[in-house]
Amino acid sequence: MDWRIRRLGQSVFTVWAVMTLTFVLTRFMPGNPIDYFLVEVGPDLDDPAQAYEMAELYMNINPEDPLYIEYYDYMTAFMQGDLGRSMSMNMPVEEVLAIAIPWTLFVMSWAVFLGFTAGIAIGAVMAYWEGGKFDTALTGYATIITSIPFYVLALVLLTIFAYRLNWFPTGGRQPEGVEPGFNFLYLTGIVHHAMLPVFSMFVTSGMAALTMRGNSIRVLGSDYLRVARLRGLSDPTIAIHYVARNAILPMYTGLMIAIGSMFGGAVVLEEIFVYRGMGWYLIEAVRARDYPLMMGAFTVITIAVVIALLIADLTYGKIDPRAGGENREAF
Amino acid sequence: MTISESDASLVDSTGTDTIVELRDTSVSFGMDRGESRVLNEVNIDIERNEILGVIGESGSGKSMFASALLDAVPAPGTTTGDVIYHPEDGDPVDVTGLSKSELKQFRWEEISMVFQGAMSSFNPVRSVRTHFVETLSAHDYDVDAGIERAKDLLEDLYLEPERMLESYPHELSGGMKQRVLIALSLVLEPEMLVMDEPTAALDLLMQQSIISLLNEIQEKHDLTIVFITHDLPLVADLSDRLAVLYAFEFAEIGPADEILERPAHPYTRALLNATPNLSAPLEQMRPIEGESPDPVNIPPGCSYHPRCPLADEQCKSIDPGPYDAGDSRNHDVYCHHWEQSIDDLERAFTESNSDDSPATRNASHSDDAEPLVSLEDVEVQFGSENDGWLDFGESDVVTAVDGISFDIYENDVVVLVGESGCGKTTLGKTAVGLQRPTDGTIEYKDRDIWKGSSGSSTLEDEEIRRALQIVHQDPGSSLNSHQRVRSILSTPLNRWHPDLDGNDRRERILAMLEYVGISPPEDYIERYPHQLSGGEKQRVALIRAMLVNPDLILADEAVSALDVSLRVSIMDLMIELQDAFDTSFLSVSHDLSNARYLAEKTGGRIGVMYLGELVEIGSAEQIIQNPQHPYTQALRWATPELEQDDDPDENPIRTIDVPDQKNMPSGCRYHTRCPDARETCRTQKPELVDLSNEDGVQRTACFRVDDDHEYWDSEPITDDAVDGDEDDDHVNVSG
Known part of the structure; x- marks a missing residue:
């Protein structure tokens, strides 16, 4: 059997397994959507029993069904492309996701892109001057900054730049009172809102620089580099085709995983900045025990990661001939 | 101060055509402990086309020395003195004085270099063709013409040019990479090729094949080759001249045959005697006492004087200059007493070594002796078969050991030899219970060693675990670097002799250290492994295995990682310990010379393995002097000898490369490479046939030993019949 087909099969299996597990786990969370609805709506109604009927009517679920029937129903609907209806948002899950995902991708892709490019560049320079002042200082800095969780930094940034200095908005994802669309004010407003979240993610991503530094130092000490110098190859050829390419290769899978995990967003980050993306909706869904939305969000995240890994696997052979066509996995 | 009788030899000698001359060339590194001189004012003239x-x-x-020739000493090392290159026409070039861009041109165009690590000399993500193209264009050569030249070179090296150029480095075997690297180093048509241990990582057969190719290449391209190696026999046959380096200086430089027959420097002589080989009588092989000096503290005077039996006051204070030795003018020796050395050294040796070399003994066993460890149809497979829908892995089974049976007796020595990947180490580990066989049984004193340890990979029976021990190849990584020698050695004692108190343990360790020649033991017991030399580390590792009183020790390439001059002494020590502790050795080696030394001295056996099977086993004398299996004969051919052979035998293998282990050849597995293979070998599998006679035991798995076998009536396999893939590396080296 072709290993690509087998890899695809593995991916499908992984998605199914994670979905099943998620489905079971969410149902075991204490509380359920009806309770939440009753707490929210109940006090306003005269008869609590009426609330129960309303809940069933509005949310179109039957909490009395045994788990396996619910599971069967959900999976059948899922295969037909129906993710169900979000109970808390009162609209189809697909629509909620379609609204949330672009915002999350916007913030996360900038954070990942800046983190990796800066990391690779800085790491390469650190390796070139290994042991020098620049290297020592930045290694120390990267180590400390990487060990600070991004949300701690986010809170600090938020306090200083948003609440004290008022340079940035304290939350939200788009400017208020501006017509959404391709106009200057709206676009700058979006960037303005995204800056603090991106920055707090970017600053804490020192890992890429440290990895790049380590990889480069390993390559710089390799025999083939010495032979290349003796062969008289030009410095740019050596720097790009010999050092950089071999140092970046091992980071490729990491990059793909980072891209895959972007869809999940940084849950806590979006909560802090009240940035309505996937993470924010996910927390809302958990709070409201909104089963369909939770399932939808988790499934999207799972599929994104699995697809990213699949792409990493399928393309790794293209960029690293050693892994080409063999029965090897990139991670 | 230098005194010299023959300053004439330093002047560009008349008649010879010098290509590179080194004058007082030094390489030094600044270190915390002081300046480290790793090449100390050497002088040598390298002649054109030698x-x-x-x-x-x-x-x-x-x-x-190799790096200095190209002024390519890695930073922060510095080269001082003169390295002068004489082009065929034109003015001499001072290599150390070249600017960066001049140097870039000089390297590879005039002198190029082949490193030891061919495996890692290629950029793994660039194809072989790219390597050629970028080299050509970096030097402004015509790329198309250069690629044509590269194809010719590859063809001369018995490689398929097109396939090689399209390959990525990882797709080539070690031997192929090494040959491609040679082609790459010659693509700019340099005058001189410097090769630094180019074959050290290769198997015997490949090594010998490349050496044969070098001769042809050298003649065809009028090259000067500097071949640097630790392995004296390897270059003995190839070289026109030999230069012996000791402690960062030349000890002796001269024509190869003179150096081999009448070595004038005591070190050369000692080195020749310390090098295990196949033909010299065992009594002549002796270790060199002592260790090489530290580059920070080179002894004053002759650097060899602390180890030299002829040393006197003059040697301790005065650096010996080159003396003319021998008949020819160009034999220089850096020893004050070279004349004496030629005559007296034998005596000096005999005095210092009179009674501590163990005598050859005979450990042959009668058939009815009880075996200590008995292997029955042992089979080891790696990888897993695809066993169900949840197993996404492919069936991927490699049979490393395939149905091997043999017995090891008390006080026995068995040495397994074979190429890498033949399963010798796996078989060894299986025999001492470190690898669980997938089929077959291993019995220790009639008890199945895996009995009771179902599914686990450790032996249930502690008694058996104690009895079967191992000594690893690299003592540097088998000793815990964070523990002192004391704690390394007391661990086995704590485990197996809990009744001993601290003092007894210490006494016992000290006695053992003393016994293996590490003194003063009180000093060494507090050291960490990195404070020991290679030989000392291996001694400590040996003691550690011995302290648990094992019955059988697996010595996995126990001397391969050591210097040539130390190998004999460690093997002597192993033999001595074996006597004293009543143990048996199962040794694994890729080197027939080492195997012969160990087995012949103890009267043990040598087992030859090929692709997971035992093809021949017998007493050392029989295997070396009278090999019956064609594969043993090939190994015998590939083992370099310490003499110049004017009439090299024909290469006895049809293809250099070992067949793929996932796709084993049918019938006799050697038939794809065997020069005597016939059609029968393709279909039938030979069994081990007992050929023992009064000369010694011997069992061989080849049809040729049976005069009545149908083999003799079947058709010989011609090379055209061999699969295309295996034809790629066909080598017909002869004459």
Whole structure:
């Protein structure tokens, strides 16, 4: 059997397994959507029993069904492309996701892109001057900054730049009172809102620089580099085709995983900045025990990661001939 | 101060055509402990179109010598003195004085280099063709013409040019990479090729095949070759001249045959005697006492004087200059007493070594003796078969050991030899219970060693675990670097002799250290492994295995990682310990010379393995002098000898490369490479046939030993019939 087909099969299996597990786990969370609805709506109604009927009517679920029937129903609907209806948002899950995902991708892709490019560049320079002042200082800095969780930094940034200095908005994802669309004010407003979240993610991503530094130092000490110098190859050829390419290769899978995990967003980050993306909706869904939305969000995240890994696997052979066509996995 | 009788030899000698001359060339590194001189004011003239063999043990400065020729000493090392290159026409070039861009041109165009690590000399993500193209264009050569030249070179090296150029480095075997690297180093048509241990990582057969190719290449391209190695026999046959490096200086330089027959320097003589080989009588092989000096503290005077039996006051204070030795003018020796050395050294040796070399003994066993460890149809497979829908892995089984049976007796020595990947180490580990066989049984004193340990990979029976021990190849990584020698050695004692108190343990360890020649033991017991030399580490590892009183020790390439001059002494020690402790050795080696030394001295057996099967086993004398299996004969051919052979035998293998283990050849597995293979060998599998006679035991798995076998009536396999893939590396080296 072709290993690509087998890899695809593995991916499908992984998605199914994670979905099943998620489905079971969410149902075991204490509380359920009806309770939440009753707490929210109940006090306003005269008869609590009426609330129960309303809940069933509005949310179109039957909490009395045994788990396996619910599971069967959900999976059948899922295969037909129906993710169900979000109970808390009162609209189809697909629509909620379609609204949330672009915002999350916007913030996360900038954070990942800046983190990796800066990391690779800085790491390469650190390796070139290994042991020098620049290297020592930045290694120390990267180590400390990487060990600070991004949300701690986010809170600090938020306090200083948003609440004290008022340079940035304290939350939200788009400017208020501006017509959404391709106009200057709206676009700058979006960037303005995204800056603090991106920055707090970017600053804490020192890992890429440290990895790049380590990889480069390993390559710089390799025999083939010495032979290349003796062969008289030009410095740019050596720097790009010999050092950089071999140092970046091992980071490729990491990059793909980072891209895959972007869809999940940084849950806590979006909560802090009240940035309505996937993470924010996910927390809302958990709070409201909104089963369909939770399932939808988790499934999207799972599929994104699995697809990213699949792409990493399928393309790794293209960029690293050693892994080409063999029965090897990139991670 | 230098005194010299023959300053004439330093003047560009008349009649010879010098290509590179080194004058007072030094390479030094600044270190915390002081300046480290890793090449110390050497002088040598390399002549045009010669093959110069440079021999030195590890840490003798031989790699630095190679780098200095191209002014390519890695930073922060510095080269001082003169390196002068004489082009065929034109003015001499001072290599150390070249600017960066001049140097870039000089390297590879005039002198190029082949490193030891061919495996890692290629950029793994660039194809072989790219390597050629970028080299050509970096030097402004015509790329198309250059690629044509590269194809010719590859063809001369018995490689398929097109396939090689399209390959990526990882797709080539070690031997192929090494040959491609040679082609790459010759693509700019340099005048001189410097090879630093180019075959050290290769198997015997491949090594010998490449050496044969070098001769042809050298003649065809009018090359000057400097071949640097630790392995004296390897270059003995190839070289025109030999240069012996000791402690960062040349000890002796001269024509190869003179150096081999009448070595004038005591070190050369000692090195020749310390090198295990197949033909010399065992009594002649002796270790060199002592260790090579530290580059920070080179002894004053002659650097060899602390180890030299002829040393006197003059040697301790005065650096010996080159003396003319021998008949020819160009034999220089750096020893005050070279004349004496030729005559007296034998005596000096006999005095210092009179009674501590163990006598050859005979450990042959009668058939009815009880075996200590008995292997029955042992089979080891790696990888897993695809066993169900949840197993996404492919069926991927490699049979490393395939149905091997043999017995090891008390006080026995069995040495397994074979190429890498033949399963010798796996078989060894299986025999001492470190690898669970997938089929077959291993019995220790009639008890199945895996009994009761279902599914686990450790032995249930502690008694058996104690009885079967191992000594690893690399003592540097088998000793815990964070523990002192004391704690390394007391661990086995704590485990197996809990009744001993601290003092007894210490006494016992001290006694053992003393016994193996590490003194003063009180000093060494507090040291960490990195404070020991290679030989000392291996001694400590041996003691550690011995302290648990094992019955059988697996010595996995126990001397391969050591310097040539130390190998004999460690093997002597192993034999001595075996006597004293009543143990048996199962040794694994890729080197027939080492195997012969160990087995012949103890009257043990040598087992030859090929692709997971035992093809021949017998007493050392029989295997070396009278090999019956064609594969044993090929190994015998590939083992270099310490003499110049004017009439090299024909290469006895049809293809260099070992067949793929996932796709084993049918019938006799050697038939794809065997020069005597016939159609029968393709279909039938030979069994081990007992050929023992009064000369010794011997069992061989080849049809040729049976005069009545149908083999003799079947058709010989011609090379055209061999699959295309295996034809790629067909080598017809002859004459």
